[in-house]
Amino acid sequence: MHLQDVNSPQDIKGLSYPEMTNLAAEIRAELVTTVAHRGGHLASNLGVVELTLALHRVFDMPKDKLIFDVGHQSYVHKLITGRYYRFSTLRSFGGLAGFPKREESEYDLFETGHSSTAISAALGLARARDYQGEKYNVIALVGDGAMTGGLCYEALNDAGSCGAKMILILNDNEMSIAPNVGALSRHLTDLRVSKGWRSTKKVVKNRLQRIPLVGKRLYRVVHWVKDTLKSALVEGGDGFFTALGFHYFGPIDGHDLPSMEKTFRLAKDFDGPAVIHVLTRKGYGYPKAEALPEQFHGTPPFYVETGDPRKASSFPAFGTVMAQELADMARTDPRIVTITAAMPGGTGLSLFQERFPERMLDVGIAEEHAVTMAAGLAVGGMRPYFAVYATFFQRSYDQLIHDVCMQKLPVTIMLDRAGLVGEDGATHHGVFDLSSMLPVPNLTVLAPRDIHELRAMVRWTGTYSGPCAIRYGRNAIDMSGEYPYRGYTHGQWELLEDGEDCVLLAVGSMVAEAVEVRRLLTALGLQAAVVNCSTVKPMDEEMLTRLAPRPLITMEEHVLAGGFGSAVCAFCVTNELPAPVLTLGIQDTFVQHGRHDQLLKYLGLQPEQMARRVAAVLKTKGKNQR
Ligand SMILES: Cc1ncc(C[n+]2csc(CCOP(=O)(O)OP(=O)(O)O)c2C)c(N)n1
Numbered sequence: 084m085h086l087q088d089v090n091s092p093q094d095i096k097g098l099s100y101p102e103m104t105n106l107a108a109e110i111r112a113e114l115v116t117t118v119a120h121r122g123g124h125l126a127s128n129l130g131v132v133e134l135t136l137a138l139h140r141v142f143d144m145p146k147d148k149l150i151f152d153v154g155h156q157s158y159v160h161k162l163i164t165g166r167y168y169r170f171s172t173l174r175s176f177g178g179l180a181g182f183p184k185r186e187e188s189e190y191d192l193f194e195t196g197h198s199s200t201a202i203s204a205a206l207g208l209a210r211a212r213d214y215q216g217e218k219y220n221v222i223a224l225v226g227d228g229a230m231t232g233g234l235c236y237e238a239l240n241d242a243g244s245c246g247a248k249m250i251l252i253l254n255d256n257e258m259s260i261a262p263n264v265g266a267l268s269r270h271l272t273d274l275r276v277s278k279g280w281r282s283t284k285k286v287v288k289n290r291l292q293r294i295p296l297v298g299k300r301l302y303r304v305v306h307w308v309k310d311t312l313k314s315a316l317v318e319g320g321d322g323f324f325t326a327l328g329f330h331y332f333g334p335i336d337g338h339d340l341p342s343m344e345k346t347f348r349l350a351k352d353f354d355g356p357a358v359i360h361v362l363t364r365k366g367y368g369y370p371k372a373e374a375l376p377e378q379f380h381g382t383p384p385f386y387v388e389t390g391d392p393r394k395a396s397s398f399p400a401f402g403t404v405m406a407q408e409l410a411d412m413a414r415t416d417p418r419i420v421t422i423t424a425a426m427p428g429g430t431g432l433s434l435f436q437e438r439f440p441e442r443m444l445d446v447g448i449a450e451e452h453a454v455t456m457a458a459g460l461a462v463g464g465m466r467p468y469f470a471v472y473a474t475f476f477q478r479s480y481d482q483l484i485h486d487v488c489m490q491k492l493p494v495t496i497m498l499d500r501a502g503l504v505g506e507d508g509a510t511h512h513g514v515f516d517l518s519s520m521l522p523v524p525n526l527t528v529l530a531p532r533d534i535h536e537l538r539a540m541v542r543w544t545g546t547y548s549g550p551c552a553i554r555y556g557r558n559a560i561d562m563s564g565e566y567p568y569r570g571y572t573h574g575q576w577e578l579l580e581d582g583e584d585c586v587l588l589a590v591g592s593m594v595a596e597a598v599e600v601r602r603l604l605t606a607l608g609l610q611a612a613v614v615n616c617s618t619v620k621p622m623d624e625e626m627l628t629r630l631a632p633r634p635l636i637t638m639e640e641h642v643l644a645g646g647f648g649s650a651v652c653a654f655c656v657t658n659e660l661p662a663p664v665l666t667l668g669i670q671d672t673f674v675q676h677g678r679h680d681q682l683l684k685y686l687g688l689q690p691e692q693m694a695r696r697v698a699a700v701l702k703t704k705g706k707n708q709r
């Protein structure tokens with residue numbers, strides 16, 4: 084049986100273990116080839132090959148329900164649930180998603196992308212099953228990194244006390260994206276140590292007992308030392324989960340199919356909440372990923388032979404610039420401290436960490452905690468900067484309002500990956516931040532046009548004593564060739580180009596697009612002004628009032644509802660100015676995955692499309708048409 088013959092999990096249930104070993108090797112080869120071509124989450128998937136196969140052999144999906152936490156490790160599951168032939172389209176526009184998708188398959192029961200949701204969702208399902216008198220198993224597959232998220236503990240607390248039958252598979256590879264952090268991670272290490280002792284025990288027992296005469300006595304002494312040491316090291320062993328009302332199985336080797344299957348069967352028969360602690364190795368089977376699991380957690384397309392990315396980025400990304408600037412400021416300002424929620428590399432903060440290891444705090448996947456903890460730091464006299472992807476910051480909304488802004492605390496949020504992120508898709512686009520932040524009193528909201536403006540804004544925050552958020556996108560932008568940056572003045576927009584026929588009011592990444600739209604409009608005989616609206620809140624009301632008599636067009640890589648365009652409309656209506664003739668942004672829809680430029684095109688936000696719409700609206704409104 085080869086991978087291409089596997090149409091459903093039924094096809095692998097009867098295979099022998101040697102056949103399964105071959106299948107696992109074919110799956111790994113397919114993972115490496117496809118991700119090398121498309122980019123994606125490689126190391127995590129390589130680590131769960133045997134684990135996923137064991138789950139599908141012991142349980143009866145889709146009758147039994149499997150929920151992936153985060154969902155980035157669902158590629159193996161996709162390959163054996165009828166999607167092998169579409170797997171080469173992974174993460175491409177119109178192709179398979181990189182995360183579970185209900186519309187893709189009945190085996191993708193619950194959509195994920197953000198971390199730490201699976202135990203809650205599984206408990207909900209288990210309760211629904213019990214309310215409806217049905218019989219099936221519910222399994223949540225959760226990584227040790229995801230277990231740093233607070234939602235997991237709310238769910239464990241509830242599940243352990245309600246006693247519903249459900250299985251939590253804890254996939255422990257000692258890594259989040261970066262090495263895992265926190266007290267639970269230490270506890271899991273203790274459990275691993277206890278396992279080490281258990282296998283050592285077997286070896287020691289066999290070897291010592293083979294020594295004539297003294298062997299048995301010596302073994303008893305060693306055994307006593309071992310147990311004493313073990314209890315000192317493990318301090319209650321599996322106590323954490325059992326204290327919460329879960330039955331604990333493990334730890335077991337997540338690359339040993341037979342022992343996993345044996346344990347899964349035991350757990351299947353257990354009537355109540357159970358946790359199975361499975362040890363896996365991230366990147367297993369592809370030496371480059373095993374050696375560099377962080378780099379291969381989420382990788383751009385790469386060369387299989389060398390592991391090198393196919394395309395090198397040409398100048399520093401926004402996150403790098405942010406981290407460098409903060410590190411420079413931190414030399415003279417000892418109050419500056421940075422925070423990441425398990426993303427030191429992605430946010431750029433690892434650069435800050437290199438220079439100030441004591442002043443970079445990795446709190447785990449705990450965005451809510453990060454913000455409230457930042458508020459505490461600020462009250463204590465520090466200047467915290469929390470660098471976080473816009474999509475994950477959605478988690479911290481109440482903390483932003485209640486803990487930071489109400490108290491006017493000097494906490495700065497560096498919102499990375501704002502706008503469309505591309506291949507990671509709907510769960511990861513950062514397109515709701517302005518709508519949520521603009522209504523919050525006391526909060527300053529900024530969006531730089533390029534890396535130079537970001538640098539200036541970061542520097543400015545050092546002089547500011549209130550809450551501030553700075554949003555920037557994934558792709559680095561440098562406009563200094565055509566528009567050298569002249570410096571940041573808080574509350575003032577930047578008029579980059581003037582023009583009589585209309586005014587393009589653009590935010591962040593859209594400023595460079597607006598320049599392009601202007602060029603296209605010029606070719607149509609229309610003169611457009613271009614404004615870099617870098618302070619989204621407060622707006623430059625004076626400039627807006629001055630420009631409003633001309634037809635206004637707003638441009639943002641963000642949903643239209645409640646975003647920048649809405650704010651401009653509201654200002655104009657309130658101040659009896661003519662409202663914008665066109666607001667360009669994302670309609671009321673969840674945008675799927677694909678290349679950034681493809682998504683912009685799909686949404687009608689490419690410069691040519693925007694220029695056509697602007698020209699059309701100016702024509703129909705009959706305003707300033709030459
Ligand atoms: C709320 C949230 N914050 C951050 C992330 C980014 N993220 C994706 S996977 C991951 C690490 C997950 O580690 P783990 O659960 O152990 O899975 P592994 O990749 O190690 O198998 C992080 C931090 C996320 N998906 N959701």
